[in-house]
Amino acid sequence: MNKQAASVNLELQGQESAKQSQTSASVDPVGEPLPPKARREPQERQVHGDIFADPYEWMRQKDSPEVQQFVAAQNEYCRRRTSHLDDIKHKLFQELKERTQETDMSVPTRMDGYWYFVRVVEGQQYAVQCRLPITGPDDWDPPQVDAQAAPGSLPGEEVIFDTNAEAEGHDFYQLGGMDLSRDGRWMLYGSDSQGRERYDFRLRDLTTGQDLPDRLDGIAGACLTPDAQWVFYTVLDDAWRPCAVRRHRVGSPTSQDREVFREEDERFWVGLGLSFDERYLVISTGSKTTSEMRMLPVDQPEGDFQVFIPRQQGIEYDASFASFEGAGPGGQDIPLAIVYHNAGNPNFEIDLIDLRDHRPPYRLGEGVCLAQGSPYGCEQGDRVEAGASGKPVNTPYWNPRNPAIMQGARGLAIEGVAMYRHFVTLSYRADSLPHLALMTKDQAARDFAAGRPWAFKELVPVEGDGDADGNAGHQGELAAANSADGADRVDRVDGAGSADSVTDHAQPCPTSAGEHLYSFGGGGNPSYDAPRMRYSFASYTRPGQLRELDPVTGRDRLLKAGKVLGDFDAANYAEHRAWVRARDGELIPVSLVWRRDRLPQVGRAFAMDASAQDSPAQTSQEARTPLRAGLPVLEAGSIPMFILGYGAYEISSDPGFSVARLSLLDRGVLYVVAHVRGGGEMGRAWYEQGRRLQKKHSFEDFVDLTKALQEHGFADPSRTVANGGSAGGLLMGAVANMAPELYAGIEADVPFVDALTSILDPSLPLTVTEWDEWGDPLHDRRVYDYMKSYSPYENTPRAPGDSRVGHYPKILVTTSMNDTRVLYVEPLKWVARLQSAGVDAMARIEVEAGHAGGSGRYKQWEDISFENAWCLDRMGARS
Secondary structure, eight states, rough: OHHHHHHHHHHHTTTOOSSSSOOOOEEEETEEEEEEOOOOOOEEEEETTTTETTGGGGGGGGTTTHHHHHHHHHHHHHHHGGGGHHHHHHHHHHHHHBOOOOSSEOOOOEEEOOOOOOOOTTSSSSOEEEEOOOTTTOOOOOOOTTTTSSSTSSSTTTEEHHHHHHTTTTTEEEEEEEOOOOOOOEEEEEEEESSOOEEEEEETTTTTEEEEEOOOESSSSSEEEETTTTEEEEEOOOTEEEEEEEEETTSSSSSEEEEEOOOOOOTOOEEEEEEETTSSSEEEESSSSSSEEEEEEETTTSSOOOEOOOOOTTEEEEEEEEETTTTGGGOOOOEEEEEEOSSSSSOOEEEEETTTTTTTSOTOOOOOEEEEEEOOOOOTGGGTTGGGGOOOTTTTOOOOSHHHGGGTTTEEEEEEEEEOSEEEEEEEEEEEEEEEEEEEHHHHHHHHTTTOOOOEEEEEEEETTTTTTTOTTOOEEEEOOOOOOOOOOOOOOSSSOOOGGGGGGGGOOSSSBBBBBBEEEOOOOOTOSSSSSSEEEEESSSSEEEEEEETTOOOOOEEOOBBBOOSSOOEEEEEEEEEEEEETSSSSEEEEETTTSSSHHHHHHHHHHHTTTTTOOOOSSOOOSOBBBOOOOSSEEEEEEEEEEOOOOTOOOOOOOHHHHHHHHHOOOOEEEEEBTBTTTTTTHHTTSSSGGGHHHHHHHHHHHHHHHHHTTTOOGGGEEEEEEEEHHHHHHHHHOOGGGGEEEEESSOOOOOOHHHHTTTSTHHHHOOOOOOOOOOTTTHHHHHHHOOOHHHOOOOOOOTTTTGGOEEEEEEETTOSSSOHHHHHHHHHHHHHHHHHEEEEEEEESSTBBOOSSHHHHHHHHHHHHHHHHHHHHHHO
């Protein structure tokens, strides 16, 4: 135990509840700052006969002067403890700023009669929303716009919303959505100036720039009908749950608004929007495990919403509508419903319903199945295939219903189909990564009529493609894999000929292209009539690209590439996906990113390992991607490692580029992402195995990955820092208690560390809806005991005599007073308890911010620079 910790312990021993909290940072006899002393006022929590004494629950009184003084004292303590980092913090901020194109713009996107785009201007915190009119109905080529020009300076350019002007006078400002009328005259927008995620909506006349008197304050969200005559909006209950939908006639008093739907089940959230074809208003209600849709024709706004398919407990579904234009007898359209659900397959399937042959009420499972996910490892997998639930998640999956590009995939999860007038896209996860596939609408109609699997082609970037300076219009190349016969790799599509003409020989695409791990996504396609598909991709080391692909000709065009200023060269950086076996035998994916010349031994080790484990040529019935388990052993050395994790809500931590990350890599840090269970990287089974009564898998996976990397020479425990936020902050608190000796530091952002207390209180925001995620400890003793066994606050060292204190990492906590998702009191209590036990912990608390921290890009740059400075200091990698 160090001198500072011993001094802290003497100060804290024997405190009584009558004593007040220290309201300013003090110093020990040698001049080192001491943490604020928190008053102890034991309160008992009695549930299921179990009594837990909580000395810091009084901190829940947010507006009390004592709590506010304690928060100020913690901020002052953090400031003084980190003052030695001012120089490196400033340097990191400058590196981030100098690498970023501060004046820039997005690629224009067509919606109805305008091209919409966003500008950012050097020195300004927020974006400016702009638009230009289209030149005609066939204008589908985005206009060439000078990115360096001032907003509104080009002929015909309108500034429709300047967030900088709107944010004046506010320390925090966040948009909560925008909606436009079909004629482009009216804009509905919402804003939050406190970080509470309750938005104030206004309707603006874009011809005058003036807001109408209509005010919808403190709501969750809103939707404008295309004719701008009606606004439908969602309201929140006292637990911050969107619980009901109301209808407002534009120009009328809100006192005349009518409630059109209310969700009584407190587990369900209510959402609202227009269907993609803008024919229906759609109310979606959902818990973590069950969903339901209600629909109303947009031309009948005063009608009643009708259920599309009645809810079934444990079943999730979504639906969209489209047509096969001119594909029916006599050239008639074939109306379609595209239904995404997990009624028959836990990893979801997509069914196409021919609405000529089916009448409401519809049921899940009718129609033609386009694709199904893998049941392996899923709780309900045996309903699909006998013994599937007991198989490892990584078992390759074969299904004759699926397109060929999916055959042999591991962890296959279906994420959706989007149908446009000219093309169809398919999104799915396989082998721990997101994938995107494409086909022409004509081919889809032919496959549908023939009753065969659809001939999707998978998008795969060719290594080296792209223009590093971000100039638009570069002609790219795209590898395409189709659903032919599983033979040889398809030739590249380089802009010549028909995409359908190159689909005769292909094999399923690998999880990564060459040396990169990619995330693919369809984006910027708001118009059903668009003739070309926009999509984006990025890797950990390669800046993102926005591209446009013509599905008929195969022409693939770069619209915009992420631009990094200075001497950045993507070839200097490397990334790799490894698989490490956890204590229960499951293989866990882990992503590693490094700078080649700073950590050459990492690249050499993986290269030698790949050479030693070369696989024989695959047959048509083998997995589509080889999976090599384990890690090579590195030559001796002391490597600083930053390891990141989340593992909850089926949210995947997918590859993506970060300018701020470069400053870590350039200092020789090995950047690692642990894809632990509880996330969605390997589909529904991955999520199920890290939630409720299996939640500890998330923590164990993270610890096992950390330990394996250290034991194989990839990291030094004395130079290892872990990071996670929100539910990932719970992960940080849990691993700090389970294996403190593995980490030199832990950064926990808005951490969910008093999980059991929160989930026991139905009156708190989000609690009841969270029971599907964590279990219900209020009514189930088994869940209570399980959560208490891992909840960080209950298991944190309570006194200096705890043997773990001497091994405990240093802790940096960030939180926000207005956070409604993870209340400030959770990390505040946790820090107080850590400090009282002698753990070196500190908190940085935003007074005007929400769950995502401060607003404004420069403020966010300052925050990330501070956090990275602290992490680099703990890793011994500041220079």
